[in-house]
Amino acid sequence: MSVAIENFVKAIYKNDIQDNNDTKPGNIAKKLGISNAAATDMAKKLATKDLLHYEKYQALQLTEKGTKMALNVVRKHRLWEALLFKMFDMSLHEIHREAELLEHETSDFLANKISEYLGNPKFDPHGDPIPNADGEITTEDISIALSQSKEGKTYIISRLMSDDKEFFDFCAQNGLKYGNTITITKQFSKNKMTQISINNNTILLNEDFTNIIYVNEI
Amino acid sequence: MSVAIENFVKAIYKNDIQDNNDTKPGNIAKKLGISNAAATDMAKKLATKDLLHYEKYQALQLTEKGTKMALNVVRKHRLWEALLFKMFDMSLHEIHREAELLEHETSDFLANKISEYLGNPKFDPHGDPIPNADGEITTEDISIALSQSKEGKTYIISRLMSDDKEFFDFCAQNGLKYGNTITITKQFSKNKMTQISINNNTILLNEDFTNIIYVNEI
């Protein structure tokens, strides 16, 4: 299947599990940087290939086959991220940028080699789960968005769910890193802001960030 | 530039330095598995992009710009081969197959990371030289084809110039490996066959193979 198709089913998959908006052509188009018309066209085409269900004006739904394809691409993406992160001195944003391309040009054979080399990791450097060779995610996600965290409690950062350079730069500068410990010093429920303490520094985060930083209770 | 263009200029580059036939559209077409018409079309298009000189019925000639592009792709190809060969248990044929795709989806930035990690190697696992970041090949090639070797002399295998699985399988089975030592026990000049001794085994090679196995005098 083509790069365009792989990116399309992946975008649907990610929209379904991450974003809280309908998985309609327009939202996929926005993600991929293409026109709504192009997204509708593609959706129709993929329906004939049994990769998704398409009904006019309704949300797109991946078939089992489509889901499998998406997970296979996601697997390769995250394995590349894990490999590049481990081997080279590259930032979370940089590994993502490269993985976005490499994911489409990687045989299952090579993906398995990478996985094996890394000890079949369950998570990538962003904290995202890596599907196994059968396209299954075996880990259960016990993390919550920082926006849902409780005042006074202490958490471990488990996931930085973004692909935005500015966000990652901010995180790197402030010690917001996979595995690090933070304490919630205050939840401003009205303005939807969260004050945290990390490495003896106090940081105030707004909703944009607390919705994409995930943590585990300890 | 597109994958098609990168493969096209690379094919011209390799035809020029490896194969002894004209670099005309037909030969490039054969290499790339496309029609002659498609190759002519592409040649014309690339001429307008200043990547090559095109004159009807004449051999194609890369411009400096075209050569630079070809060398950049070759660099990435060979760096990937070196990396995959070092890290994973993959054959010469397998690394080539993967590199053929990865070479087009690798930023200069990542290529430099790979090179650095490997200690800026000058040769890939086939013995082919790896251009540096400026697109220069600084090593001088002192190797000769096995078909040109002298009876009674001893050589080191320096290059396996092919991308054919069967050839690599044969090499692997018979110890014909980059860096290994062989002795020429007989040159059958009439039938263009070469008898070599390696690891106490005697092997008779025909021209197909002695033209793509390169060796250095010791």
Added chain:
DNA sequence: AAAAATATTTAAGTAAGCTTAAAAATTAAT
């Protein structure tokens, strides 16, 4: 030197993956 074989070029056409513009439907606002 002509004829035959081969290679190259031109011409016409196709599929993928996009675009913009306009029409139709849905969703949100009054």
Added chain:
DNA sequence: ATTAATTTTTAAGCTTACTTAAATATTTTT
């Protein structure tokens, strides 16, 4: 419940990278 705004769909068209078939040029053989 209308009206307005937004989204989705349809329609028409573009570029890239190919194809096959026919015309033309080159190369090889006789």
